[in-house]
Amino acid sequence: MALDPQKLRLHVFEKTGIKVDVDDPIFALVALNEAVLEEAVERHLARLDGAHAPAAATGAAYVPPPGARPIPTSHEPFSRRELRLLAAAAGVAVLTAALVLIGQAIFSKPAGIPPAKLERALQTLDAKTRAAFEAELTR
Template sequence: MDQQKLRSLVFEKTGVRIDIDDPVFALVALNEAVLEEAVERHVALIDAASLELAQQARLAGGLAPLQAGSHKAAVLDATNEPAAAAEPPATPSAYAPAPAAGAVRPIATQSPAITPRELRLLAAAAGVSVLSALLVLGGQAAFFKPAPPPAAVIQAQALTPEQTLALQNADKLNKAIQKLDPKVRTQLQAELQK
């Protein structure tokens, strides 16, 4: 397992940088070990089946079957010609796989888009997120009450001396207008409103 090659491959495909000390490499090593064991089992099964097939081919071709303890018998290759083997051929009993502990289930080739377990997890996550949101909103409502806006306070400002004098003159003028003749008074008020 070339860790540098795996790191660069992961970065190219996902943009995620992983370190050599990352626990994901432990999972990769575990996966390799499990895969190697499974491959060895399958190779042993295939070898045993091919030896059995070779025995049947020998019998069908009129040749004598291989003896279980005999290492001197010729091994047939794919061309059905005896091959000169440097080491003695293995017997089918040498490759017998360990019996399965229980019934072997077939490997599923397709899975549903969302499994029931994933649906339960999604429902639990949605419930937790709703409860968290309610908790946050409740906390904000309890602890962060906004202060009421200040009441508008209107204060009378002190009048300047000019303004005070103008008001006194306006009072005198109003009293003087009231003493005039009603005809002149209406003409004067009409002129003031222009």
């Protein structure tokens, strides 16, 4: 595809309102960019043609290069391997949550009753019960 300077000049003017002369150095940059892009596209097309050539010559289906992984065509949402990994991740999550809960149960202390509230509760008891309760607290 050849570069049409007049069309590009008109496009720049329509988009920006800036008049660009066809002798402007920016056109050299655009032409250079176009040449580099065209060369890169040709290289990639040649690589693709080279990869397909052996299979096309024998009439066989396309064989990917070594190390390439095929794209799965299964209609199942997950493969067996993915299901095993998902189950393992779920198991690890459950075990971790259980470990955290067990750790909290072992290492946390109950809050207890604040002393001021305990003193008020003791004052509401009769003398005999209060004396027995205080005796148990001092043991």
